[in-house]
Amino acid sequence: MDISQQERTYETSMADKSTPSSLARYLDGEFWETKDHIREEISQGEPFRTSRFVISYWWFYPTFLSYVDHHDLILWWLRFKDMLFYVSIYMLFGVLPSGPQLGVVCGLFGGAVTNLGSPGQKKKWYLPVTDSEFTGMFAMTERGHGSNVRGILTEACYEPSTQEFIIHTPCEDAQKMYIGNSMKGNYASVFAQLIINGDSQGPHCFIVPIRDRHGVMNPGVTAIDMKHKEGLHGVDNGILIFDNVRIPRTNLLSKFGCVSADGLYSSPVQNKNKRFNAMLAALTPTRLGLTVQAIAAMKVSLQGHARYDLGYRRQFGPKDQQEVKIIEHQTQYLRLMPHLAAALALTFTTRFAACTMDHALCKGEVLQNNSSLQALVAGLKAYSTWENLACLQECRECTGGMGFMMENRIPALKCDSDVFVTFEGDNVVMLQVVVKELMTQFTRQLGNSVVGGLIKTWTSSVSDRLRTSFLGFNVDTVGDLSFLLKAVSYRERVLQRSLATRLYNKVKKKREEFFDAWNSCLHHVTSLALAHIHRVTLEQFALAVQECPVEEDHTLLTKFCLLHGTSLVYQERAWYLEHHYLTPATSRQIRTQLLELCRLVKDEALKVVSDFNVPSCCIQAPIAGVANPRAEWAFYSAPEHPIRASKL
């Protein structure tokens, strides 16, 4: 620690300016120039540049940072008018404490207006948000209804005489709960049962004024601060209670349903269920946003781990010799390398999902009609947020006491992203969304003849199409990628087919209530959903490997792709053994292969984390080589990967 603080900071920022490697470019993908531009902006950005100390402070002591500070930062984000642009910022670099707040204000409130409102309503309610004229909130969840949104109890009764809706909370279970920005925001998009003449038309979304610009509450609205949470201190969560609050008829977001002055309801979607699902589709983009934030948290935490454990820490070793680097311990690389591989797989898969969404939106498709995209995003959200928590925990444990110190950011990342697994749709519910779509595809393919189809599709299920496209793709170094691809695809297909059979038997033959039949298969359901999303991530990773133009990068990515596939099959080897897909001998071979691949890639970990190309102002962890004046003692200068070092 003999270099002064200034020099260190300078060094780090110099390193940032070096030309990204070919792999870094490839990981950025098609829009690398935009992303480089964002990196430049963020590194020069007011909050990061002039108040570096404050930002550092903010990473360390999220509890101590007032909502106001976060709010300033959000206003800074908001100056980028281009939605994609600022959303990319928080997504890319793991700015978690304020990320969800931004998500609430723009993604959720804005998303509701954009997806559920008429063009006039968009102009009225969405543009002012991006101009920071007022902020919004998204009031869907109730005390009694988190996951089962259809059962919400808040009422919106239409009164023809005044042409108003009366928004009301009829009971405790109907209180809107965990509502982000509820202690500051001006307008809420409130989901409530639309009631005309005593009949409910199902949940609809209404714009309800909460408080004016001076903070004066709208009469009849109560907001209760829920105060302290495990993390996400940049978001104020509260309870909203409505006591017969009157809003104009035009405050009903009218894309999927509107009420005429004299109280006649009309909707372009006649079926109530479909209408409801169409409204829920508004959540799809923010769910994808959560996935990208989870990946960003993984990337940041893996930086710290890789640089500290590969660069410095030594412990134990051969007798009378220097101790070995801690990453050389078999358990250490076995715990961490699969997460690095998963972070890569998720990077490519998320880009695939985002492209699919982009194409759909460009072609003018409405997301709500693309249920397979919704299912993909739901599955990705569940898998990535759980994978992130597991990764953060391993990073914490593998960096020992250093990982427990707030300065090194892993604790705050853990606390902030913990809630990702249950909000914007609880992960277990998300997995059920995936499987409902898989079952729909399955029965559609069978032309509604479930029994005949079960046999017919044995050899040509939905997933076979993708599977066979990889048959020619063969890598034979330490494992066989086509074998792994076929294995994960086989598992999905068998689970899908057997679930269909079980449900058919229970519902059609034994006449069980559908809910009970489904519930008694819930473990099967969640296994299928994860099998599906595992298969998709491995395929997307394999495609990215196939298309990688630089040989050196291709070789490196191949190893990580094999590791990801091996790790997926290893986790489920019991299932493969049960289904005679693996023999006891090949199952043991999978374990050996996993250990061998982890050992093989560990020395490449530094290169990969460098090539994530996260600006140092977003890393902020002393063990990852970014100095902090408040914790001099925690600083370890970033070790350079040989390949990268030669470029400096």
Add this chain to the structure above:
Amino acid sequence: MDISQQERTYETSMADKSTPSSLARYLDGEFWETKDHIREEISQGEPFRTSRFVISYWWFYPTFLSYVDHHDLILWWLRFKDMLFYVSIYMLFGVLPSGPQLGVVCGLFGGAVTNLGSPGQKKKWYLPVTDSEFTGMFAMTERGHGSNVRGILTEACYEPSTQEFIIHTPCEDAQKMYIGNSMKGNYASVFAQLIINGDSQGPHCFIVPIRDRHGVMNPGVTAIDMKHKEGLHGVDNGILIFDNVRIPRTNLLSKFGCVSADGLYSSPVQNKNKRFNAMLAALTPTRLGLTVQAIAAMKVSLQGHARYDLGYRRQFGPKDQQEVKIIEHQTQYLRLMPHLAAALALTFTTRFAACTMDHALCKGEVLQNNSSLQALVAGLKAYSTWENLACLQECRECTGGMGFMMENRIPALKCDSDVFVTFEGDNVVMLQVVVKELMTQFTRQLGNSVVGGLIKTWTSSVSDRLRTSFLGFNVDTVGDLSFLLKAVSYRERVLQRSLATRLYNKVKKKREEFFDAWNSCLHHVTSLALAHIHRVTLEQFALAVQECPVEEDHTLLTKFCLLHGTSLVYQERAWYLEHHYLTPATSRQIRTQLLELCRLVKDEALKVVSDFNVPSCCIQAPIAGVANPRAEWAFYSAPEHPIRASKL
């Protein structure tokens, strides 16, 4: 929420006073009277009674509570002169934030003095601690040496002319790091290399004055505050640096080695390795303390989950019918019930370990000679602390947003107990301690003839003795306990034998360096250690079931014991399939059995958590039925289990 705050509090404290059920008594074990006395004391205790509000506050906002407040609480604990008594308190009821601080002051500093000092030294250094005359700290870990204590770099050079040791930090890696109580404490037990005439006699423990009662630092000692951590805000962690600090010759704790005035070293243990291991044995009791704290955290978090999810929360359900309680969802009970079973298994196993330790201490045995006890405690520490983290995470996720709110305590319990998995011996290192002992037992049994022995012991290994003692024990309701006991024992035995063979081949035949051979088997090593501790927990649970006198309790415990065993075998079913111990059909049967047992016991969960008999002043979670004036909105009155209700 129509009952006033006072009434609620009264209700809860009334519930506390009801006679414990027979199961609660059985779970308390032999010393139930002492434990009831502790419950009484703690419920009446100053910090809990008069400053209830402060305590509540403290649970919610650990970050905001100054060290001083924790310190006051610790002084309160300390008035119980009986070590066992106050240690029981923090162990029993999950008082985590100050628990480890107490552990540092009494368990670690006190433990070092008690285990490593002469009778005179105990009188001089230990009694004043219990009289609160001064406080101590335990300075073992260094920046460069956490797990590998033998490699510590701090020096203690003897100077015959002054009869002093000179304690010195020769380099950055030698700084004592993460030292608890370092910003307030008066004396440190410092581990350093004892150097006489330039030769090291290995690590020894020295009492070094850090600051006087007025806080004035001893010259040459620097203490740096490491400040903010993920949790355990009741402990101040810091860095200690010694610049040629002089201490009298008599400050070397002399049980295992002392230096005469003229610089001659003598020790009752000639072998350097054995001497070092004997010193490390001082850590055994505090490791057991960590296990009990982990179990307490599980019990507290399971209260909240069980009472909220079993009592109130409903979501989804059959068409046109009331939604079902959330615990009725298959995934929900599958995620939680195995943790409840594990909490019971750990309760009995920890009591077994504590009794073994008690007997050893009563017989005047020195712990350092009881390496099998050390291994048991090391294994229990690793298993229980990981199991606790998994349990807390599931409770957090399964209680949704409520579990994320600080009021409900799960976040603070998670943050506080996270570090348990890496401190007082990193869990991966603990597992290696277990296996070193298992390998020693193995080779001892073979009379050093490793090869012949490998075959000979196939049918009569160490664990067979215990295994066969259960052969007559058969429960045939939904599963077969003797089958499960045999399975976990078989797995341990095979892993032990195959590890011995692998190590033998690598070291003896291929002449590999022992470290490299061991490291290339590290995944095997950790699997064996966990298999061992799993087997012990199932056996101890089975014994407790067998001895349970009340039929009703016996029946209930049997179900949970079967669940614990089924869950252990299910986790490792891939291994059993690889070894043809399970067929694909029986493996699937294990899964069905797991689902069925979880479904079966879910309705008993409320009774079990009640019978943990944790005083409500230690629960403090509104979702578990303990009201809090700062979070009225989070209160759900505790649902009564039918059996318990009838007794009120």
